[in-house]
Amino acid sequence: xxxxxxxxxxxxxxxxxxxxxxxxxxxxxxxxxxxxxxxxxxxxxxxxxxxxxxxxxxxxxxxxxxxxxxxxxxxxxxxxxxxxxxxxxxxxxxxxxxxxxxxxxxx
Amino acid sequence: xxxxxxxxxxxxxxxxxxxxxxxxxxxxxxxxxxxxxxxxxxxxxxxxxxxxxxxxxxxxxxxxxxxxxxxxxxxxxxxxxxxxxxxxxxxxxxxxxxxxxxxxxxxxxxxxx
Numbered sequence: 001x002x003x004x005x006x007x008x009x010x011x012x013x014x015x016x017x018x019x020x021x022x023x024x025x026x027x028x029x030x031x032x033x034x035x036x037x038x039x040x041x042x043x044x045x046x047x048x049x050x051x052x053x054x055x056x057x058x059x060x061x062x063x064x065x066x067x068x069x070x071x072x073x074x075x076x077x078x079x080x081x082x083x084x085x086x087x088x089x090x091x092x093x094x095x096x097x098x099x100x101x102x103x104x105x106x107x
Numbered sequence: 108x109x110x111x112x113x114x115x116x117x118x119x120x121x122x123x124x125x126x127x128x129x130x131x132x133x134x135x136x137x138x139x140x141x142x143x144x145x146x147x148x149x150x151x152x153x154x155x156x157x158x159x160x161x162x163x164x165x166x167x168x169x170x171x172x173x174x175x176x177x178x179x180x181x182x183x184x185x186x187x188x189x190x191x192x193x194x195x196x197x198x199x200x201x202x203x204x205x206x207x208x209x210x211x212x213x214x215x216x217x218x219x220x
Contacts, residue, residue, distance in 0.1 A: 033208065033209065035211075045208065093165075094155050094166070095200075096152070097149060097150035097151075
């Protein structure tokens with residue numbers, strides 16, 4: 001089945017800094033999603049992006065399906081951005097999750 | 108509109124007991140998924156329902172796990188004879204159709220003593 005790898009595993013940022021999170025996947029995908037897991041464990045949908053580029057406020061994402069990777073950009077980070085960011089991908093099977101990137105934003 | 112809801116939010120049980128976890132998907136979503144999140148295994152797929160088709164049970168870890176979906180809406184995940192390794196957060200998700208964007212519920216935290 002599809003393999004999903006995320007990097008870096010951990011990231012510490014000063015408030016106001018920008019960051020890029022990467023997701024590599026091993027096969028062609030029909031679904032790719034980015035989630036933010038908040039401290040209470042809720043998975044918050046950030047982007048549904050099997051291909052192309054999307055932006056939502058300070059966040060944007062790009063998926064290059066032909067090269068099998070996706071990037072999540074966070075600009076002007078805030079302490080509320082802290083948490084774990086998951087990438088999940090699906091070919092013809094349900095979502096396979098990466099291990100996540102744990103982001104800590106320090107004031 | 109209402110999101111995916113799950114109950115109970117927390118469940119503590121003794122080893123060997125059976126437990127039932129409930130999921131109410133977003134209205135109109137035909138696809139429903141169960142996942143679990145544990146420290147050692149990360150987030151893993153368990154079972155998937157799409158409309159009236161036979162469920163995809165390929166992720167169930169043992170025959171102690173089963174799930175049903177009644178009337179194409181509410182789903183119940185049942186774990187029989189619980190073991191300590193079943194302790195995890197069980198997450199339910201739904202989508203408009205298979206491979207469409209999935210939306211997750213808040214999860215049920217299961218602790219097996």
